[in-house]
Amino acid sequence: MNFIELCQKRYSVRSYHPLAIEQEKLDYVLQCARLAPSAVNFQPWKLQLITNKKDMERIKQCYKRTWFESVSTCIIIYKNKEQEWVRKQDQKAHGDIDVAIITEHICLAAAEQELGTCWVCNFDRAELFNQFEIPEYLEPVVIIPIGYPADEPKDKQRKLMDELMIKLAKK
Numbered sequence: 682m683n684f685i686e687l688c689q690k691r692y693s694v695r696s697y698h699p700l701a702i703e704q705e706k707l708d709y710v711l712q713c714a715r716l717a718p719s720a721v722n723f724q725p726w727k728l729q730l731i732t733n734k735k736d737m738e739r740i741k742q743c744y745k746r747t748w749f750e751s752v753s754t755c756i757i758i759y760k761n762k763e764q765e766w767v768r769k770q771d772q773k774a775h776g777d778i779d780v781a782i783i784t785e786h787i788c789l790a791a792a793e794q795e796l797g798t799c800w801v802c803n804f805d806r807a808e809l810f811n812q813f814e815i816p817e818y819l820e821p822v823v824i825i826p827i828g829y830p831a832d833e834p835k836d837k838q839r840k841l842m843d844e845l846m847i848k849l850a851k852k
């Protein structure tokens with residue numbers, strides 16, 4: 682499978698089989714996450730792997746959707762606010778960008794292994810803080826359910842190449 686095939690293959694899976702993920706596959710996905718690039722190589726992230734039923738119930742309190750009920754494993758990606766690179770010129774913090782990269786490494790690696798994922802950012806942040814003792818320096822950014830898909834991919838709705846590209850006048 683080449684890269685464009687992998688990009689086509691990955692989609693937001695919103696229904697999961699109860700089948701457990703093989704440990705080797707999980708390890709592989711996490712190794713791919715580990716190799717993600719980050720600004721100044723600061724790696725301002727932490728991953729919380731949730732595999733047990735009790736903790737999954739806690740996560741489900743933070744994202745009450747029917748489809749999310751089928752999830753039995755997920756990874757929460759936190760930004761380490763104390764380790765993110767901030768550009769001096771304009772104080773732009775880059776941690777969320779770094780977290781997005783590690784997250785998509787997870788999603789693409791999972792797809793390569795026939796596993797499904799879905800970015801979930803629309804979770805109840807306050808509820809997540811109620812459910813776990815999250816240290817002050819961590820900001821939860823995204824929850825990634827992971828498991829064998831029980832739905833089918835839909836056609837990709839994307840902007841056309843012409844809409845994607847821009848040409849700017851020179852000053």
Ligand SMILES: Cc1cc2nc3c(=O)[nH]c(=O)nc-3n(C[C@H](O)[C@H](O)[C@H](O)COP(=O)(O)O)c2cc1C
Nearest residue numbers: 691692693694695799800801802803804835837838
């Ligand atoms: C930053 C981000 C946040 C997202 N948050 C959610 C979410 O909270 N719930 C959800 O069902 N999908 C969420 N998605 C999934 C998008 O809806 C999905 O990626 C997009 O519609 C394209 O579809 P595809 O992933 O199947 O190609 C999110 C995606 C991204 C990149």
